Amino acid sequence: MEGVLHFATTAPLAWCARRGEWCLDLVRSGREDLPWRMALRRADLPQEAVPLAEAATLDAVLQLSRRLFAQGGLWGGGLAAGGPGGVGRELRQAADLLEGDLEFSLPAGRSQMTALAEGGYALRDSTGLHPISAQLADRLLAQAPQRRG
Numbered sequence: 001m002e003g004v005l006h007f008a009t010t011a012p013l014a015w016c017a018r019r020g021e022w023c024l025d026l027v028r029s030g031r032e033d034l035p036w037r038m039a040l041r042r043a044d045l046p047q048e049a050v051p052l053a054e055a056a057t058l059d060a061v062l063q064l065s066r067r068l069f070a071q072g073g074l075w076g077g078g079l080a081a082g083g084p085g086g087v088g089r090e091l092r093q094a095a096d097l098l099e100g101d102l103e104f105s106l107p108a109g110r111s112q113m114t115a116l117a118e119g120g121y122a123l124r125d126s127t128g129l130h131p132i133s134a135q136l137a138d139r140l141l142a143q144a145p146q147r148r149g
Contacts, residue, residue: 003100004114013142015104018043022094025049026061028142035142036061040094058141059134062102062115069095106140113140 005024007015013028025039038061039049053064102115111125113132121137123130132140 003117004103005097005100007102007104009105015141017097017102019097020093022097024065024097028058038062038065040097057134058115058138059121062098066098069098104141113137 005017007017010016015026017024023043027037034054038052041049053061055061114122121132123132
């Protein structure tokens with residue numbers, strides 16, 4: 001689906017979505033105060049990721065990350081350090097990652113959860129599409145089984 005950014009599990013409680021040369025990393029750590037972290041990085045460069053947000057909930061980390069780009073919070077930061085040529089275009093491509101819906105596959109491929117661009121969450125399962133609360137969305141990802149193999 002156009003505009004939907006698909007996240008794949010990369011490690012236990014870690015997800016990554018890639019479009020073009022950019023990757024968004026989402027991690028849930030064991031920290032109690034701010035367990036959710038989102039960072040942006042170039043896909044094929046060994047450059048360190050630029051932290052976007054840390055928050056207590058999935059909903060908060062997504063909102064903070066989206067607001068950072070909406071307000072131009074990275075224009076003068078680490079992402080712009082690559083030089084003046086094409087920086088605006090590159091930052092626009094990176095910001096595009098957060099503008100659409102964000103989709104996560106849930107265990108056993110039976111369902112998918114989507115963080116909607118306009119706010120809110122939806123769960124797609126064998127019976128259709130259902131609205132869910134931010135709290136349930138947080139729990140669904142936080143309880144995702146650890147990837148093996």
